[in-house]
Amino acid sequence: MSVFRLQIDITGQEVSRQKLFKLENRVKDFTPVFKEIESGFEVFSEKVFASGGAVIRAFAPLTERYRIWKEKHYPGQPILTASGRLRASLTGTSPDTITKIEPLVLTRGTSVPYSGYLQAGTSRMVKRPPIRLNKEFWDWCVMKLDTYIRSF
Numbered sequence: 001m002s003v004f005r006l007q008i009d010i011t012g013q014e015v016s017r018q019k020l021f022k023l024e025n026r027v028k029d030f031t032p033v034f035k036e037i038e039s040g041f042e043v044f045s046e047k048v049f050a051s052g053g054a055v056i057r058a059f060a061p062l063t064e065r066y067r068i069w070k071e072k073h074y075p076g077q078p079i080l081t082a083s084g085r086l087r088a089s090l091t092g093t094s095p096d097t098i099t100k101i102e103p104l105v106l107t108r109g110t111s112v113p114y115s116g117y118l119q120a121g122t123s124r125m126v127k128r129p130p131i132r133l134n135k136e137f138w139d140w141c142v143m144k145l146d147t148y149i150r151s152f
Contacts, residue, residue, distance in 0.1 A: 033148035034106040037141050038099060041108050044137050045090040048130070052079045059128040080128055086112045090130055 044055075053059035059079050062070065074082040081087050089096035089110040100107040109115075109131065121127030 027149050027152055029103040030106075030145070030148065031101055031103060033144050034101045036144055037106060038101065038108050040137070040140060040144070041133075042091050044133065045131070046087075048132050049078070049080060049087045049091065053128065053132060056132045056134045060126045080118065080130060086110060086115055086118075086130055089115075 047055045051058075061067075062079060070077065070082065077084075085094070085096060088094040089098075089112055093099075096110050096112045098107065098109040098111055115130055117125065119127065119129045119131060
C-alpha cells in the first residue's frame with residue numbers, strides 16, 4: 001500500500017506553513033478543498049506515469065532482463081505500467097483506490113499490493129515511487145488551502 005496524506009495540524013510545522021495555518025481555527029472542515037486537492041493529485045499522478053517520472057526525475061531504467069520480459073508480456077507499456085492497475089488506482093477511481101476525506105485529513109493512495117515495493121524499493125529492485133510529489137504540487141496545495149481559508 002502507498003498513500004499520500006495531508007493533515008491540517010500547525011504543531012511542529014515550519015514557519016511558512018504556520019503562517020498559513022494560523023487561520024485554521026477559523027475553518028474546522030477542509031473537505032471541499034481536499035476534494036480539489038484529491039483531483040489535483042490524480043492529474044499530477046497521471047503526469048508522473050505519462051512522463052516515466054520525469055516530471056520530477058525519470059525513473060531508473062528497467063534491468064535488461066526485466067525489460068525483455070515486460071516487452072514480451074506487456075508490449076508497449078511504459079515504465080511503472082504493466083496491467084494498468086496501479087496507474088488506474090492513482091489517477092482515477094478503481095477498486096484499489098484509497099480515498100479518505102475527513103474534516104482535517106486527506107488520505108489518497110492505492111491498495112495495490114506491490115505498490116509498497118515500488119515506493120520503497122527492495123534489495124533486488126531500485127525504488128520507482130508511484131507517489132511522487134514535487135514542490136510545484138505542494139505549493140499548489142498550499143495556495144488552494146490559503147484561498148479556501150481566506151474565503152471565510
